[in-house]
Amino acid sequence: MEFSSKLLENAVNEMSQLPGIGKRTALRLVLHLLRQPGQQTALLAESLQKMREEINFCKSCHNISDTQLCEICANPNRNEKIVCVVEDVRDVMAIENTSQYKGHYHVLGGKISPMDGIGPGELTIQSLVEKVKEGTVEELIFALSSTMEGDTTNFYIFKQIEEYDITTTTIARGISVGDELEYADEVTLGRSILHRVPFENSLKN
Amino acid sequence: MEFSSKLLENAVNEMSQLPGIGKRTALRLVLHLLRQPGQQTALLAESLQKMREEINFCKSCHNISDTQLCEICANPNRNEKIVCVVEDVRDVMAIENTSQYKGHYHVLGGKISPMDGIGPGELTIQSLVEKVKEGTVEELIFALSSTMEGDTTNFYIFKQIEEYDITTTTIARGISVGDELEYADEVTLGRSILHRVPFENSLKN
Numbered sequence: 380m381e382f383s384s385k386l387l388e389n390a391v392n393e394m395s396q397l398p399g400i401g402k403r404t405a406l407r408l409v410l411h412l413l414r415q416p417g418q419q420t421a422l423l424a425e426s427l428q429k430m431r432e433e434i435n436f437c438k439s440c441h442n443i444s445d446t447q448l449c450e451i452c453a454n455p456n457r458n459e460k461i462v463c464v465v466e467d468v469r470d471v472m473a474i475e476n477t478s479q480y481k482g483h484y485h486v487l488g489g490k491i492s493p494m495d496g497i498g499p500g501e502l503t504i505q506s507l508v509e510k511v512k513e514g515t516v517e518e519l520i521f522a523l524s525s526t527m528e529g530d531t532t533n534f535y536i537f538k539q540i541e542e543y544d545i546t547t548t549t550i551a552r553g554i555s556v557g558d559e560l561e562y563a564d565e566v567t568l569g570r571s572i573l574h575r576v577p578f579e580n581s582l583k584n
Numbered sequence: 585m586e587f588s589s590k591l592l593e594n595a596v597n598e599m600s601q602l603p604g605i606g607k608r609t610a611l612r613l614v615l616h617l618l619r620q621p622g623q624q625t626a627l628l629a630e631s632l633q634k635m636r637e638e639i640n641f642c643k644s645c646h647n648i649s650d651t652q653l654c655e656i657c658a659n660p661n662r663n664e665k666i667v668c669v670v671e672d673v674r675d676v677m678a679i680e681n682t683s684q685y686k687g688h689y690h691v692l693g694g695k696i697s698p699m700d701g702i703g704p705g706e707l708t709i710q711s712l713v714e715k716v717k718e719g720t721v722e723e724l725i726f727a728l729s730s731t732m733e734g735d736t737t738n739f740y741i742f743k744q745i746e747e748y749d750i751t752t753t754t755i756a757r758g759i760s761v762g763d764e765l766e767y768a769d770e771v772t773l774g775r776s777i778l779h780r781v782p783f784e785n786s787l788k789n
Contacts, residue, residue, distance in 0.1 A: 381680060383655065383673060384648045390635040393628040397613050406674060408602050412636060413648075420636035423598040424629035430595040431617060431625035443589045443618075450588065468588060469611060475586060489619075 380406075439510075441486040441503045443468045451475075451484060458482045460517040464507065464536065466490055466529075470522060482520070485510070490528040491535055499535055511540045521549040585611075644715075646691040646708045648673045656680075656689060663687045665722040669712065669741065671695055671734075675727060687725070690715070695733035696740055704740055716745045726754040 380402055382388035387409065394405035412420045436442065437449035444450070451457060451471075461482030465471055471484050487502045499505075510516055519540065523529035537547060553571035554563050563571075585607055587593035592614065599610035617625045641647065642654035649655070656662060656676075666687030670676055676689050692707045704710075715721055724745065728734035742752060758776035759768050768776075 381677060383676065384639065384650045386631075386635040386639055386650060387648050387673075389631040393624075393631045396624060396628070398616050399609075400613075404604075408605075409632070409635065410672060410674070411603050412632065413639060417636050419598075419601060420632050423601070424633040426591075426594040426598045427614070427617065427625050428629040430591040430614065431622050434589065434591055434618060437588075443592050445589045445591060467615060468592070469615070471588065472586060 436486075440484045441488060441506065442471055442484060456481070459515055461520065462507075462510070462516050462518070463520040463522050464533075465522050466524065474522065482518075487523075487532065490523060490526075491532045492528045502532070504536055504539065507536065508539050511543050511545060516545055518546040518548060521547065525552060641691075645689045646693060646711065647676055647689060661686070664720055666725065667712075667715070667721050667723070668725040668727050669738075670727050671729065679727065687723075692728075692737065695728060695731075696737045697733045707737075709741055709744065712741065713744050716748050716750060721750055723751040723753060726752065730757060 380391075382391070390409045391402060391405045394400060394408055395402050397405075400408070412423070435444055435446070437444040437452055438447055439452040440449060442449050442451070446453070452459075458481055462485050463474065463480060463482055464485050464487060465474070466487055466489060468486065471486060474480050474484075485503070485507050487504065487507075489497050489502055491497060491499055491502065511519070519536075521533045521536070523532055533549065540547070551574060552567060553574065554560060554567060560568065585596075587596070595614045596607060596610045599605060599613055600607050602610075605613070617628070640649055640651070642649040642657055643652055644657040645654060647654045647656070651658070657664075663686055667690050668679065668685060668687055669690050669692060670679070671692055671694060673691060676691060679685050679689075690708070690712050692709065692712075694702050694707055696702060696704055696707065716724070724741075726738045726741070728737055738754065745752070756779060757772060758779065759765065759772060765773065
């Protein structure tokens with residue numbers, strides 16, 4: 380792409396560094412900003428920079444937070460004995476949206492993935508092990524996505540905490556509510572039959 | 585969406601103002617920036633702001649340019665007697681990529697679109713009419729997209745310059761090179777038959 384302006388080119392190049400945004404999309408976004416009042420670009424630039432510089436992580440669960448201890452960890456009504464292990468803040472938001480969970484979280488910050496150069500040291504696993512060692516945790520719920528990386532991470536953590544006397548569970552895998560059986564993949568359908576629950580339980584929610 | 589941090593929320597909200605970027609995509613992009621070195625966010629923010637504040641438009645053709653007169657208008661090897669009327673900088677880039685055109689451009693900055701509140705006054709039509717009035721232009725090529733808005737804009741400009749003695753042309757509409765006839769829409773196919781060209785001409789390129 381040949382640009383008529385260096386300023387435009389730089390903006391497009393930086394924009395296209397974002398995942399899923401190619402040069403053409405970046406150009407479209409940048410031209411959109413040019414047509415909008417300058418205020419909008421200023422707000423975007425400032426909010427991104429402010430976020431990147433001042434963002435803080437909860438010292439207990441490692442979730443993104445503006446305070447030292449996030450709202451969930453600081454809430455006395457939540458059960459600190461149950462800890463749900465998730466990949467990132469999006470998973471916390473998704474689970475919070477269900478209003479079904481009243482325990483704490485532990486945000487790993489990713490999954491073990493040697494292909495992407497992410498080893499256990501890059502994640503907050505050590506801090507989770509410390510938390511278990513302290514003895515307050517009674518149940519650890521693994522809620523990572525069920526991919527190779529997710530399973531590896533689950534297993535790695537499980538091995539680290541095996542010696543301590545706590546319950547470890549994983550979220551249920553099965554057919555999504557509203558899904559047609561015939562379109563479900565075999566692994567999911569197989570697990571949903573193996574881990575069937577008493578019919579009365581399914582009526583509760 | 586409930587965010588655990590105001591900083592994160594602001595960044596996501598500003599990001600999702602961009603066209604085609606919803607809240608979820610914005611969150612994904614922002615979290616990506618958080619995982620990358622702070623330098624990347626700083627560069628993105630700075631390049632956007634610098635571009636928005638310092639961008640300059642060629643005083644002759646209104647294309648984005650870092651200089652008062654853009655490279656094309658300032659190039660003595662280009663024919664200023666032929667002016668191609670386009671919507672925005674992307675069209676200039678697309679036509680320049682073909683290496684087939686050696687005339688000047690005139691960037692309108694949009695199309696007349698009452699639905700979006702864009703009237704002739706918002707575009708650089710007046711400046712184009714002035715250019716024609718000065719008498720250097722011999723041919724005006726309309727290269728707007730063939731939509732209702734494009735056709736309206738073409739016609740509006742045509743009416744403004746009708747009295748002057750210049751040639752007005754539009755780019756050829758027809759079947760794309762490599763396209764199958766059976767999949768072409770009727771309007772395009774119809775025009776490609778009406779505006780057929782001598783076979784020898786098609787061998788030249």
